[in-house]
Amino acid sequence: MENDKKQPLLSSKVTTSDTTFNADSKDVPPITGVRVFSREFYREFKKLWYLAGPAIFTSVCQFLIGAITQVFCGHVSTIAQAAFSVEDLVIGLFSFGAMLGMGSALETLCGQAYGAGQIDMLGIYMQRSWVILNITALIFMVIHIFSQQLLSLIGQAPDISKAAGTFSIWMIPKLFATAINFPISKFLQAQSKIMVMAVISAVVLVLHAFFCWLLMLQLGWGLVGAAVVVNASWWVIDISQLLYIFSGTCKQAWSGFSWRAFQNLRGFVRLSLASAVMLCLELWYFMALIIFAGYLENPEVSVDAMSICMSILGWAVMVATGLNAAISVRVSNELGAGHPRSAQFSLVVAVISGFLMGLVFSLILIITRDKYPALFSTDKQVRDLVNELTPLLALSLTINSVQPVLSGVAVGAGWQSVVAYVNIACYYILGIPLGLILAYKFDLGIKGIWWGMIFGTVVQTCVLFGMIYKTDWNNEVSTVKERINRWGGDTSHEQMKSKLIE
Template structure:
């Protein structure tokens, strides 16, 4: 077995197509020769931790920046809306959290199927399948976006039905109609993102996101505040920023920089569609249940007395939490690539150790950020609102926000492992149980029945998140990584189309 210093990381410039002993007809699976050697002591652990950290940060550094930049597009719009009026802030917050949040969850979730498929195919050296997978995902997501546009068109009526005030429903409904172009951009963007991510081409995404963020900030200030366009200006700039990201990434791909991963459009994209839809839906359910869970916090706040202040305060907290979660999402993306690549290359021990490094790193980052937030809890609310009532409520909610940051620094990383390994269906069941059968009922009990208000809702729902995190940790602890690597080989064969009989076979493991 080679020492860690001699092993080649799975990066674009050093990807080895070193093949391995797959499981055939019941044969015993054997890990590839470049797998991590067994760790027998602290010295081995520290050496391997340092080696794996370099590979993770190569991926997660740009991924964290990209996630923060993309999240900041909506967050900046929301922040500037807070300087227009309370109702404008509520409109942007509700549209961003409920309507766009619903769509974001579905599109990101369905696109996350490519994290499993593209990542494992890349690890196995089957680069030609990445472009096919992306095109299949485009077809499915664009079809879904056309159906989702009805939600945007009738958003005002929908928000009234679920109990939002008439003023908030009308303003958010009008803003939703203006944001339909963003929905189509989501459908194109997330498959592109997973396609590039699987190849570790994350730096180019970071540069594009940086350019989009700078342009978005300048033009949002100019149109919303300086020229007085208000919410119309917010919609114009936010739509344009997302389309800038999509077109820039497409230009990069079509320029030939992805080699065999993109060889042009192909009719193969329309093969195996039903099986691909099933995997995409499983990924969407898993992701949506998480995104909607946090969306529900703002939704439930709208049912409390003094709804506008409660919604504004909760939206500010979710804004801050969202920024910190984007750091975990960057680590999520990195560990998903690492796990899927290593499983595809038959390196089960390396996949497992990558998870350990990612969880420890993300937890320490979350702990640092939560302490920083507590230190400046009386200062940061002024960045988001001029209303003293809103700022006072945000200060009261900050300790709960700090706890949430620590918990949510670990949970997305574990979800990234689940996506990289193809556990979407299993995690979807876990999310339903922990979030919707435990967290939400407990939050409603504390918030409404016991009159703890916004704080009670948050405490109850945080309990669901803690339970879900514990279950994921248990699942990871009990995982047989040799079996997962073997399943990855089977999955690659099926989705690679090498076996005609497999066209009717569904991947029950995912």
């Protein structure tokens, strides 16, 4: 990424590696005052939320598959809830984050190819990602099989390690379901076909809640029932989305299976790994809170309380993830179409929307801090600790409603490698060490760890703002053209020019 020259919204030209020509009328006009800003803000707000609304609903529904299961586990036993939480937020999140990150490479490639008119490449990209993610799932399956030993190695309590290790093996089918699901999601998102994902997720969520109640509580299957229902839910989502794609609704984007999926795999792997590292460093950062909670006094209570807080934070982040998906699609589509100002203005609208949502969520938590913990646990110690941690949770909610939006811009523009280094520095060199110092040196316990990690997130968010502010958005259009050529599309100068003036 070249970012030595900031691109203002007042510019009206697009630069490619071949020539310079005026941006078409579909790009955002120069912002010359409050009236123009308000008009364009409203237009972009509608475009963004046309994507973000269904995307948020889909993200929340899919997240609730795990959250509802966790609630039922809490009514089975404390050890069942701890086992589910450790598997879901440590072992599961480790593999989930890696494969979601690798799948997010499609947000860059599919979104930019779609914006440039190279729609036939979307199906090829999805198939390449299937190959890579299923191979990755085979590797992570080993971690699931030996998760009990790994959890014991890092010092988790023996009873939690044993229960979580057994449950982790039962969750292997979900591992391969996500390897299929993530590329499908990015494939559909790039084409703005998000409503079908929302409908499928909603239906599956209702069925999931019913069968959790039936198998886990009424039939007494406990954790076995949780594994059966979670695995089945994810595979039903996959099969339903595949039937939608294969039915011909995606037209030019899906023309059937092709051997081209096995071409350029090495380069595709590199981009996928960069995306995985960027996202995993973010997800694993919060996973560390659960791990460190297991080292404190009374680990079952600490782990349960932190898992509840992370679950709530995850709900809000899922809403921000919907905005992440929407802004990634908007930025990649607009850059692919040669609209630098539109890409830049989409960011402004998304950041404002994310901040306001985070603020609302935080206020709701503060107001209900004496009541909502009872929804997650019957243990008084756990409820009291969650109540005590609520102010930190509210602050994290506000920050993490903006940060995913900035990450979505980075994915849409293809900056994954750069952001990965930023995440390493902010999260693992600043955030976690500071948190450990506050926790153990200053005896602040889990609060100290959380304060340190909040500091790391704030620094990372500020760095991303700085990167975006200095970006030459005209140059990003040229970079997109080169990237699509490299990955098999055809974006000759005449095609790009016709796309911009049609």
